[in-house]
Amino acid sequence: xxEAVSKPTxxxxxxxxxxxxxxxxxxxxxxxxxxxxxxxxxxxxKGGVFLGRGQEAxxxxxxxxxxxxxxxxPLIRDQAGRMAFGDTVLDTLRTYLGSxxxxxxxxxxxxxxxxxxxxxxxxxxxxxxxxxxxVGGLMARRFRGETGVVGATCLGDGGTSTGAFHxxxxxxxxxxxxxxxxxxxNQYAYSTPTARQFACTDLVNxxxxxxxxxxxxxxxxxxxxxxxxxxxxxxxxxxxGPQLIVADLLxxxxxxxxxxxxxxxxxxxxxxxGRDCIxxxxxFIVASGWATAEELAVWRSEAETEVDSTAARVMxxxxxxxxxEEWSALSTSSLTDIFAES
Amino acid sequence: MSITYLxxxxxxxxxxxxxxxxxxxxxxxxxxxGGAFKATKNLAKEFPGRVLDAPISEDSNIxxxxxxxxxxxxxxxxxxxxxxxxxxxxxxxxxxxxxxYRTQVPCPIVVRLPSGGTPGGGPFHSQSMEALYAHxxxxxxxxPATVEDAYSMLLEAVQIDDPVxxxxxxxxxxxxxxxxxxxxxxPANRARIARxxxxxxxxxxSAMLHESLVAAEDLVADGYQIExxxxxxxxxxxxxxxxxxxxxTGRLLCVGEAFPWGGVTAEVIARxxxxxxxxxxxxPQRLNARDTPVxxxxxxxxxxxxxxxxxxxxVRRLLEL
Numbered sequence: 111x112x113e114a115v116s117k118p119t120x121x122x123x124x125x126x127x128x129x130x131x132x133x134x135x136x137x138x139x140x141x142x143x144x145x146x147x148x149x150x151x152x153x154x155x156k157g158g159v160f161l162g163r164g165q166e167a168x169x170x171x172x173x174x175x176x177x178x179x180x181x182x183x184p185l186i187r188d189q190a191g192r193m194a195f196g197d198t199v200l201d202t203l204r205t206y207l208g209s210x211x212x213x214x215x216x217x218x219x220x221x222x223x224x225x226x227x228x229x230x231x232x233x234x235x236x237x238x239x240x241x242x243x244x245v246g247g248l249m250a251r252r253f254r255g256e257t258g259v260v261g262a263t264c265l266g267d268g269g270t271s272t273g274a275f276h277x278x279x280x281x282x283x284x285x286x287x288x289x290x291x292x293x294x295x296n297q298y299a300y301s302t303p304t305a306r307q308f309a310c311t312d313l314v315n316x317x318x319x320x321x322x323x324x325x326x327x328x329x330x331x332x333x334x335x336x337x338x339x340x341x342x343x344x345x346x347x348x349x350x351g352p353q354l355i356v357a358d359l360l361x362x363x364x365x366x367x368x369x370x371x372x373x374x375x376x377x378x379x380x381x382x383x384g385r386d387c388i389x390x391x392x393x394f395i396v397a398s399g400w401a402t403a404e405e406l407a408v409w410r411s412e413a414e415t416e417v418d419s420t421a422a423r424v425m426x427x428x429x430x431x432x433x434x435e436e437w438s439a440l441s442t443s444s445l446t447d448i449f450a451e452s
Numbered sequence: 453m454s455i456t457y458l459x460x461x462x463x464x465x466x467x468x469x470x471x472x473x474x475x476x477x478x479x480x481x482x483x484x485x486g487g488a489f490k491a492t493k494n495l496a497k498e499f500p501g502r503v504l505d506a507p508i509s510e511d512s513n514i515x516x517x518x519x520x521x522x523x524x525x526x527x528x529x530x531x532x533x534x535x536x537x538x539x540x541x542x543x544x545x546x547x548x549x550x551x552x553y554r555t556q557v558p559c560p561i562v563v564r565l566p567s568g569g570t571p572g573g574g575p576f577h578s579q580s581m582e583a584l585y586a587h588x589x590x591x592x593x594x595x596p597a598t599v600e601d602a603y604s605m606l607l608e609a610v611q612i613d614d615p616v617x618x619x620x621x622x623x624x625x626x627x628x629x630x631x632x633x634x635x636x637x638x639p640a641n642r643a644r645i646a647r648x649x650x651x652x653x654x655x656x657x658s659a660m661l662h663e664s665l666v667a668a669e670d671l672v673a674d675g676y677q678i679e680x681x682x683x684x685x686x687x688x689x690x691x692x693x694x695x696x697x698x699x700x701t702g703r704l705l706c707v708g709e710a711f712p713w714g715g716v717t718a719e720v721i722a723r724x725x726x727x728x729x730x731x732x733x734x735x736p737q738r739l740n741a742r743d744t745p746v747x748x749x750x751x752x753x754x755x756x757x758x759x760x761x762x763x764x765x766x767v768r769r770l771l772e773l
Contacts, residue, residue, distance in 0.1 A: 181519075213555075214554060214555070217553055217554055218554045222554070224555065225555070226522045226551075226555050226557040227557055231519075231522070232554060232555050234546050234547055234550065235546075236542050236546055239511075239515065239542060239543065239546070239547060241512075241515070242509075242511065242512035242513075242514075242515025242516050242518075242519065242543070243515045243516075243518050243519035243522070243543075243547065244519055245512070245515070245516050245519060246515060246516035246517055246518055246519025246520040246521075246522075246523075246527075247519035247520065247522055247523045248519070249516060249519070249520050249525075250519065250520040250521075250522075250523030250524060250525045251523060253476065253502075253520070253525060254523075254524075273511060274511050274512065274515070274542070277507070277509035277511050277512035277515075278509075278512050278515065280507055280509065280512070281506070281507055281509055281512045281513075281516060284507055438553075439549065439550070439552060439553040439589035439590035440552065440590060440592070440614045441552045441556075441558040441613045441614055442592075442612055442613055442614050444639075444641065445592050445612065445614060445641055445688055446688060447687055447688035447689060448688070448691065450691075450723070450726060450727045
């Protein structure tokens with residue numbers, strides 16, 4: 111992979127510190143997800159495990175471009191972006207393991223987690239559905255006269271086929287809100303290749319139809335992701351309205367850990383779009399003289415230690431107790447319907 | 453001076469906008485045009501920037517309201533017709549209704565559904581959606597039947613921290629009038645004895661209340677005193693008031709305008725049968741619309757839904773059981 115290293119201008123970066131910091135978040139996400147996969151295979155995690163392997167560069171780029179007070183509604187392959195926005199190894203593990211101490215308290219799990227009060231919205235499974243919700247969050251900010259805040263949401267090529275995507279994009283454009291939509295064109299929606307998903311030449315062309323700026327990024331290259339995503343966020347923050355970013359990359363895992371992804375065209379891994387963004391970063395850092403391979407190995411080891419110790423801690427935490435569960439879906443207790451129990 | 457059911461809804465929204473800076477109205481044609489039924493007439497002018505036209509995107513319209521609610525606003529969304537809320541169903545049942553349980557962040561939105569049949573409305577402008585929404589945990593479903601309730605319950609809906617599906621009946625919009633807006637109101641989660649009686653109980657709500665009251669009046673000539681219970685809100689369901697009425701009369705007919713499979717009438721009968729079987733002197737009965745789409749022609753429509761005549765007949769049969 112080393113021959114594919116690019117040397118674009120880094121003028122847009124605050125410093126190499128930003129690149130290194132982003133890379134280490136990507137690495138932590140990768141290591142954490144490897145742990146999640148192991149816990150799933152070991153039967154410790156029930157339900158599904160959905161990994162962002164291969165999408166860390168794109169995801170971390172939006173996570174780092176946002177700041178406190180912004181709105182972020184990530185999707186299933188955004189572990190890196192989530193952590194850049196403030197999510198933690200601890201809460202990720204707690205939510206996957208259903209801990210009562212996690213943000214979802216065992217009521218929801220895996221990637222369906224967030225802290226809406228902190229601008230970190232908890233996705234529902236229905237694709238495209240978070241897009242209009244972020245639009246509404248931004249409308250509320252505008253009602254209150256807040257300026258300089260943005261909202262971002264992520265989805266894949268498959269998610270762009272939903273009505274919710276279209277409705278939300280159009281509404282954001284009509285309202286001229288500072289919404290950034292990140293599309294990871296990862297070549298497959300579960301098992302369906304892009305040729306069966308859309309017929310336009312490039313998904314970024316959809317931006318023309320909405321009357322908003324569209325941007326392309328190389329999703330395998332952190333430098334390009336940071337440049338494009340931070341640029342789009344800056345434009346939105348300055349009043350430039352909604353921004354669509356489409357990044358080409360390859361999902362390097364199955365849809366979930368239950369899926370061996372046997373249907374993925376093996377040739378894709380030999381193409382630039384099939385590069386592993388972590389390996390690209392690794393080569394870039396070494397080639398730039400920012401760290402040695404040995405130092406990179408230490409960083410990985412540090413990430414593994416953090417993940418392993420946190421997992422051990424969470425495994426000891428109590429599961430939610432059905433007897434303590436409130437069993438009410440309403441915040442207003444006087445409006446809870448009462449069903450007689452026999 | 454009199455005020456219609458529709459004007460009461462308009463006045464409640466004006467009051468909510470006046471009282472609470474967090475309130476805004478969002479929906480198709482609700483702005484300068486004042487809404488398809490004029491439920492937001494002049495509100496855009498009186499409250500600049502707070503009554504916003506929305507694109508024809510029901511899913512997004514509801515999603516926008518949810519996002520705004522997360523950030524502390526109190527949006528009222530108008531669906532042009534209740535029927536079109538199916539296009540926003542995902543956001544209502546999967547996003548709004550699950551938000552508090554999942555995240556402990558409440559979702560104070562009000563979705564106004566112009567509901568129910570009118571002559572000539574046809575299959576897609578006549579539906580009664582209340583049972584569909586009541587099925588999902590996390591939603592409050594109101595079905596006001598009077599001008600006073602249209603006003604006071606909508607005001608209460610805006611103040612509730614949870615999502616409220618507000619089923620306002622189009623057939624009542626213009627015909628139903630009151631002398632004045634109410635100055636006090638009973639809580640929305642309580643059913644009301646709309647007419648006291650002793651021989652049988654009709655449990656109903658929304659436009660069917662008025663058909664039921666006419667039927668009860670007609671039955672006076674037969675020597676029967678029929679009690680009529682207006683549920684007002686169908687989720688949560690005020691089972692206690694229903695049971696108390698059945699305890700007095702021993703006979704129960706449930707009347708609803710919605711389709712017959714499942715629904716509010718079935719739920720009421722299930723609760724009464726399982727919780728107070730011994731109070732019943734006869735098998736509980738139900739009367740709903742027929743199991744077809746709502747027909748267009750007024751004569752077909754008038755036979756598709758329960759009417760005062762069909763309700764009176766059903767009560768007579770019930771009294772002979």
